[in-house]
Amino acid sequence: MTPLLLYIVFGAFAAAVIAPLLVRWFGDRASAVLAIVPASVVGIVFFMLGPPPDGLLQATIPWIPSLGIDLSFWVDGLSIIFVLLIAGIGTVVLVYAGAYLHDHRDLGRFLTWIMVFMGAMLGLVTSGNLLTLFLFWELTSISSYFLIGFLHDDAASRKSALQALLITGAGGLSLLAGFILLGSAVGSYELSAILTSGDAFRSSEWYLPGLLLILIGAFTKSAQVPFHFWLPNAMAAPTPVSAYLHSATMVKAGVFMLARLHPVLNGTSEFHVLVGTAGAATMILGAVSAFGQRDLKRLLAYTTVSALGTLVLLLGIGTETAVQAAMVFLLAHALYKGALFLTVGIVDHETGTRDVESLGGLWRMMPMTALAATLAALSMAGLPPMLGFIGKELLYEAKLAAPWAPWTITALGVTANILTVAVAALMTLRTFGGASSSVRTAHDPSWQMWGGVALLASLGFAAGMAADLVATHIVGPATTAIRGERVETSLGLWHGVNPVLLLSLATLASGAALYALHRPIRRMTAGWRPWKAERAYDAALAGMLASARKQTLWLQSGQISTYLALTLLATLLLVGLPILAFWPQLSMVVAMDLALLPTVIAGMMAIAAFLAVRAKTSLGSIIALGVVGYGIAVLFLLYSAPDLAMTQFAVETLSVVLLMLVVAKLPEFRQMGSRSTRLWQAGLAGAGGALMTLLVLFVTAEPARMTLATFYGEASYALANGRNIVNVILVDFRGLDTLGEITVLGIAALGAVALLRLVVDKEDGR
Amino acid sequence: MRSLILASATRVLLPLLWLFSVFILLRGHNEPGGGFIGGLVAASGVALYALAFGPAAARRVLPADPRTLIAIGLVLALGSALISTLGGGTFMTGMWSSFAIPVIGKVGTPFLFDIGVYVVVVGIAVALVLTMAED
C-alpha cells in the first residue's frame, strides 16, 4: 500500500513540476490534464483503499532519525474524509480554472502553485509525524501566499497575500513551538505515540502552554476571531483559488489539526473553554459580518468564517455527537461553499461585477448556473433533503446536549444559522432572481465551469439522500478516528418531531423573515464590522516599521564617532561586569619602584600623547605621535628588547614619513564638536584607558609562568642554531606568524597601490 | 630638493646602506637584527635615491618591480617552509647544513625564510614610498 500512499501525497508535487510544460503542450486544457492527478486520488481512496472503518495505513521513510523526525504517513478515517474533499474539489477546481483563466499568460505558474498547494494539503492530512505535518502546514501557507498574490500587478493582492502569510506564518511558528513542547512531553513526534499519550500530556506542566501555542496555530489558519480578517481580504485571489483554499482546504487545516490532536488535547476545561469560546465568537461574528457585505465573494468569505467557527465550536464541545456533527457539517459545507464560490466566479466572469446590489435576474441568461447554485444554496440554508439539513440537525443536537452552557451555545448557533439562511437566500434570489439588472450580455459559461458547480451541488443532494452510506463509509470512520474509539454512526433525514426539528423550522422561518427585511437592515448595518482586529494588525505592522526606522536612525546613524562610542561603551560594560563580579578575587601589586630614565621617558610620552590630542595642526599631532613611538622604542631598549627597539624605531620613522607625505594633501582640521560631546567622549575614553591600566595590573599580580621562555632558552641554539632567541622564535618556532605577517604587509602595499592608482568608472564597474 | 650634494652623497650611500642591510639580515639569527630591519634599511636607501633622483630613477635602481619583489620574497619564505615537505617531513621544519659559515653560522631553511622576509619588506617599503612619491 505504501506506493499508493506516496502517490497520494507526492503525485501532486510531481505534477506541479511539469505543469508549465503541460501548459506549453496543451494550452488551457493543461488544467484538465492535471485534474487526472486528484481524480485518480479520489479513485484510489474509493476503490483501492476501501472504507477503513478502523483501518489505518502507515508508511514511514526515515529522515532525521537523530532528531526523531521521520517522513511518516498515517491514513485513517479522518484523513480519508479530508483527502476526498481536497482531491475531489481539487479536480473540479482544476477543470474550472482552465476555463476561468482562459489564455491567462501566467496559467502555468498558477497551475504549479495550485498543485503544490494540493500536495501540501494532501500531505498535511495524511501526516503521521508532527514535524511532517508541520512541514506540509508551512507549505500550505507559502503556496497560498503565491496563490492569493497571483494577480500581483495589483497592490491590494500583494498586500492581502502578505497579510495571509504573516498571520498564518505567525500561527505556524506558534504551532512549531507547541509541537516541540508536545513532542518533548511525550518523547516522540510520531502520531502513533502521541495519540495514545493524551493523559501523559494533559497532566504534564507543558499542557497549557503547549495547548495555547497549538491553538494559536489552528486558529490563525482557520480564521478564528481575532485572526479571521485575513480570509475576507484573501478574496483578492482569482476565484478558483478562493473556492479551493477558502471553502474546502486551507482554512480547514486548522480544523483538521484540532480533530487530529483531539484525543490528546480534548478533555480538559481549558480546552473546552478556549476552543468553544473562540468557535462561538467566530461563528456569530462571521455570520453577522456576512450579512452586511455587498461583494459576493466577501459575503461568502464571512459565511466561511462563521462555518469555521461552528466547526471549531463543535470540536470544542467535544462530545461524540458534536464530533459527528462536525464531520457531517464539514462535508456539507465544503460541497456547498465550493459550489457557491465557483458560482460567484462565473457571475464575475460573465458580468464583470460581484456587487450584489447591481446584480439580478441572471437566471434567464444563465439557467444552468442558476439551477446548480440554487441547489447549493438549499444545502447552505439547511433545507431537506440536502446534506446541509442533516448537518444542521446534528449540529443543533450537539449544541443542545453540550456539557456546558447548552442554551447559550444553542441560542448563538440558531442566530448564526438564521443569518446563514438569509445570506443563502440573498445570494441566490438577489443574483439570479428578481428583475434583470443592467447586465445584458451574460450567458452560461462553458460546461467546465458550470459543470463543477452542478457536480458539487448535486453531491450535496445525493449525500443527503444516501445519508446512511455517507455515515458508514465516511463520517463514521472519521468520527472513530477523532474519538479514538469505535463510533457507530447512522444518519437520516427524518428523526420525527423533536426539539431539533422545531428549532430547524424556527430557523428557516426567521431566516426567511430576515431576508424579507434585508434591504433596510443591510442599509443600517452596511460596512458595520463588529470586530476590528485588522486594525490591530495594521497598527502592529506600522508600529514595527516605525520602531525599526527609529532604531536604525539612532543606532546606524552613519557617524563613526557614535559607532566608536557605542563600541567603547559596550566594552566597558561587558568587561566591567566580571570585574565587578570577581572584584574580591582580583588582586594587584602596586609598587612604586621607579627608575629615573624610564620614568622620564614615560612622562614625555604621556605629555606627547596629550599634545597629540590638543594639537591644533596636523603636523603637530603627527610629531606628537612620533614622539610616543620613539619613546616606546627607548623603553624597549631599556627593558631588554633591542630587536623591538630597532624595529619600532624604523617603523615609526617610516610611518611618520608616510603621514607627512599624506598630510600635505589633506585639508586642515576644522572645528571640534560641541563642548558637551567632547566632555562625555573624554569621559568614555578615560574610562577605557583606566580599564586597560587595571587589566595590566591584574595580570601582573601573579608571578609569570616562564615555561615557554625556558624551553626557548634551552632549544634556541641547541635545536634551532640561533643565539638571538627572539629572531629564532620569529623565523622558526613561530615562523608561521611571520609568514602571515609578511603576507599582511604584502597585501597592504599592493592594496595601497590599488588605492592610489586604480580608477573604476562607476558605469564600467557594473 | 635635488641638490648636488644629496645626489653625490646618495650615490655613495646607496651601496653602503644595501651592504649594511645585508649585514643586519645576516647577523639577525644570532644578534639583534634580522630580515625585517634589514629590509627597511635597504628600502630607506631606495627612498633616499628617490628623493635625490626622482621616483622613476629609483624604480630603475631596483632589480625588479616592487610588486614582483614582494612576490619573490613570499616565494622564498613559502619555499623555505616547503623544503622539508619534499622529503615527506612536516611543513616548516628547519633543515640545516652540517657546516658553519663565519658570521652567519649554520645555514638552514629558517635563514632562507628570513631572506624572504627581507625581500618582501624591501618590496613593500619601496612600493609604499614610490607610490606616494609618484602620486
Add this chain to the structure above:
Amino acid sequence: MHLLLAILVGILYACGLYLMMRRSMLKLVIGLGLLGHAANLLIFTAGRVVPGAVPLIPEGMTTPSGPIADPVPQALILTAIVIGFGVQAFAILLVRRLAERTRTDDVRELTTTEQLETQTGTGKGAS
C-alpha cells in the same frame, strides 16, 4: 615600574580612543596609531619588564648565561608592530584617498552610504 607603565598604557589608550572619536579623519588615523602603540606597550608591560636581561645566548654557550626577559611577548610585539604598520599605512592612504574624493576631513560628512529613504518603508507590499 609596572604601575607607571600600566598608567602610561591607560593614558595612551585614553588619548587614542578620544582622538578616534573626533571629527577629523587625520585625528582618527593618529588615534589608531596611538591605539597600536598602547596595545604593544600593554603586551610588553603585561609580559613583565626586566632591565638588563636581553634574550640572547652569548657566543660559546648553548643556553643564556642568566635569567632572561621573556622572549615570547617580544616576538609577539614584533609581529604586531609590523602588522600594525601595514594596516596603519593602508589606513593612512585610505584617508588620503577619501579626503580627495569627498574634499573634507570631517567624518561627520561620511553618511552618504547609510541614509534611509525618506518614506517609511515600502514594506507593506502595498506600494
Add this chain to the structure above:
Amino acid sequence: MNLLILPVLIPLAASIITLFARRSIALQRSVHVVSSLASLAVSVLLLGRVWSGGIQVLEVGSWPAPFGITFVADLLSALMVSVTAVVSVAVAVTSLGSIDAAREKFGYHGFILVMLAGVNGAFLTGDLFNLYVWFEVLLMASFVLMTLGNERGQLEGGMKYVTLNLMSSALFLAGVGLLYAATGSLNMAELASLVGRPEHSAIVPVVAMMFLVAFGIKAAIFPLFFWLPASYHTPPPVIAALFAGLLTKVGVYALLRVFTLLFHQEAWLTHTTIVVIAGLTMLTGVLGAAAQTDIRRILSFHIISQIGYMILGLGLFSPLAVAGSVFYIVHHIIVKTNLFLVGGVVERLHGTGSLKSLGGLYRSSPLLAGLFLIPALSLAGVPPLSGFWSKFILIKAGLDLEAMLVTGVALLVSLLTLFSMTKIWAEAFWKPLPEGAPVRRSLTTWERWTLLGPIAGLALITIAIGLGAEPVFAAASRAAEQLLDPQGYIQAVLGGRP
C-alpha cells in the same frame, strides 16, 4: 599530516602566482578557479579524515605543542573549511562574469585568494596569537577588497569598516597579551588546561569578555555591528557575497572556539551574557532590515540577525544548542552568499538594488525568481529547506532549557525574516516595473552561465541540506560533542603531556 596546512597553503600559493601573472588576467582567473577547486578537494578530504580519524593535529615546524604553532582540525574546523571552499568556488566562477578588468588588473583574484588563506588559517590554527595573525591576513585582504575600485561609497564604507575592525584587532591583541601574561601560554589546548586553575579563576572571565567584544565586533553582534551595514552594500556584489558568507562567521567561529574550549568555567556570567546579546542581536538586526529599502542593505542587516541565532546556540550551551549553532553556520554561509549573488544579478540587470526602482522580475526573469526563492525561503526558515532545521534545532534547544523569552524572540525574528524576504519578493519580483525606472538590460550567455550557475549550485546545496539534514545534523552534533569536551581537544594536541 601536512594535509592540515593545505587549505591555507593552496590559496596562499595561488595568490602569489597571480602576483607574478600581473599581465595575464586570463591566467589569474584560471589560477583562481583551479585553486578553489583544489581547496575544495583538500577540504573534503580533510573533513573525511577528521570524521573517521578524530581530531587531526599538525605541529608546524615539528616543534611540539605548546612550543611551536599547532594546527588543529576538529569537526567544526573541518566543516568550516569545507563550506568555505564551497562558497569560494561559487565566488570564483561568479567573478569570471562580473568583475571588471580594472579591478582584476590591480590584483582582485590574488586578494580574494589570500583572504581565503586567512580565513582557513583562522579556522585551523590551534594557537591564539596565530589566530590573531590569520585574522589580520583576512582583514587586510578584506580592507583592500572593500575599497578596491575607489568608488566613493566604497571608500566611505571602507573607512568605517577599517576603523571598527581595527578596534577589534586592538582588543584581540590586548586580550592575547593579557592572557599570555596571566597564564604563560598561547597554545589553545594548553590554555584550556590552564584556565581552570584557581589562581586564574577571576582574571579569566575578565579576559573572556575582552574576547567577546573583539570577536563580537567581527561577528557583528549587538551593539558592535555598525561596520557591517555601513559597508556591505558598497563593494561589487560578488565581493560582498563572499564577505557576507564568510567574514562574520570567522568571528562566530572564534567565539564558539574560545567560549567552549577556554571560557566556560563561569558560564553563568559569560554564557548568560551571550544569550542576552543573542536576543538583542536577532531583534536589532531584523528591525534594521525592516527599515531598509535596498536589497543588499536588507540582506546585510539580516546577517546580523542571524548571527544572533548562531551565538544563541553558544549561549544556551547544551549539546543540542551548540549543534544548532554549527548547523546554522553551515546553512547560513551557503544561503547568505547565494542571496547576495542573486542581489548582484538583480543589480546587474537593473543597475540598482533599490526596491523603489525595481519590479517585474517574476515575469522578466522567472529563473532568477525561482533561484531567489530557494535561499530566501530557507533564510526565513521554511521547511524543508536548510534554514528550517537550523531554526528548529535552536528552538527545540531553547524550549528544552526553558529559555522561553529568547526562544520567543527567535520565533518572532523568524517571522520578521519572512516579512523581509517577501518584501524583496513583492517589490522586486511581483510589483510591475515602476515608470521611469532604469531600463533593464539582459545577460550575455557568458554572464548567464557564470552568474546563474553558482547561484543554482548553491540553491541545490540548500535543498540538499534540507532534505538530507541527517548527515549534516550528525556532523553538527559530533562537532558540538567535541566542542563541549575540551579534554578531547587537549588530549589530541598535547597527548599525554600536561
